[in-house]
Amino acid sequence: MAEIGMRIGIDLGGTKIEALAIDEHGIELARHRVDTPRDDYEATIKAMVALVHRMEAETGKTGTVGAGIPGTISRVTGLVKNANSTWLNGRPFHRDLMATLSREVRVANDANCLAVSEATDGAAASVRFVYGVILGTGCGGGVALEGCVHDGPNGVAGEWGHNPLPWPKTEESPGPACYCGKNGCMEMWVSGTGIALDYKTVTGRARTTREIVADFAAGDQAAAETVERFEDRLARGLSNVINILDPDVIVVGGGVSRLEHIYDALPKLLPKYVFGGEASTPVVQAKYGDSSGVRGAAWLWPNKRI
Incomplete structure (x- = not known):
């Protein structure tokens, strides 16, 4: 089996597209980002292809290409579904990207990419069963088993963001x-x-x-009550993940992951909701922060071809 050299990862977000080139040891070789051409499918494909060509021109190397998207590819139709970047839905994104680049491309959900990144050389390096959570503008989840994406026959494994809030109160x-x-x-x-x-x-x-997080840090009462409600709801949601999957570790990424208070609060809250009253599952912040998705896209190609 041939070794893979340079890997290029592309993270397609709602506002930006980021590309990263790494070597076989995960060392960064080049990085660039551009604004996402919102609501323009063809321009989105062209922007991603241009980033690949730019990375290869800058490094003088040809790389494998992996892409993370805010949705998934249907195994039934081959079309994008469940993307909150709605202009991707119903489009043959994977086929079009490969045809435009004239090479194989591996595509995965962005939360799965985060899980793969952190399982490979991040906060959960070498952990067998990693559940990755994205708390950003939206809420996503993904699963990495032994460093590889597990997405299931429907492409929605770990996608907790569109499950209902457990044990809702009357006002919820x-x-x-x-x-x-x-x-x-x-x-x-x-x-x-x-x-x-x-x-x-x-x-x-x-x-x-x-602003709410800043107010919370400054001791504002309304912000503190908002954070308290948020953490309780987060614990309820993650308790269902633990009840169903019982992962070895939960890694949290996205902008909201920077609220460090959650890593103190969750270990205290989770036992209230996890079946049996025990919750020893570590909940940790993603090592690579906003770069976890793009690194995971690059790591969709493992060290050995499979």
């Missing part, structure tokens, strides 16, 4: 409307969007999640 039912067409999804409670919505619903004041 039916919950906010989600873009997926349902109400009360985890995404609408524990994402950055959900935290800001909860604060506004309770206080009547509009604040960004970043």
Whole structure:
């Protein structure tokens, strides 16, 4: 089996596309990002291809290509589904990207990429069963088994963001409307969007999640109550993940993962909700932060061809 040299990862986000080239040891060789051409499918493909060519021109090497997307490829149709970057849905993204690049490309959900990244050389390096959580504008989840993506026959393994909030209180039912067409999804409670919505619903004041977190750090009571509700909901949601999957570790990425208080709060809250009253599952912050997705996309190609 031939060794793989340079790997190129591309992380397709709602506002930016980031590309990263690493060598076989995970050392960064080049990195670039561009704005995402929102609502323009053809321009999105062209932007990703241009980034690959730029990385290869800059390094003088040809690399394997992996891409992380905010959705999944249907095994039935070969088309994108479940993407909150909705202009991708129903499109043959994988086929079009490979045809435009004239080579094989591996594509995975961005949360799966985070899990692979952290299982390979991140906060969960060499851990067998890693559950990756993205808490950003939205809320995603993915699974890495022995460093490889596990997505299941429907491509939705670990996708907890569109499960309902467990054990909802009266004031939490039916919950906010989600873009997926349902109400009360985890995404609408524990994402950055959900935290800001909860604060506004309770206080009547509009604040960004970043501002709420800053207010919390400064001792503001309304912000503290918002964070307390968020952490309790996060614990309820993750308790279901533990009850069903019982992963060896949960790694949290995305912008909300920077709220360090959650890593003290969750170990205390999870036993209240996990079946049996025990929850020794480590919950840790992603080592590579916002770069976990793009690194995981690069690591979709393992050290040996399979």
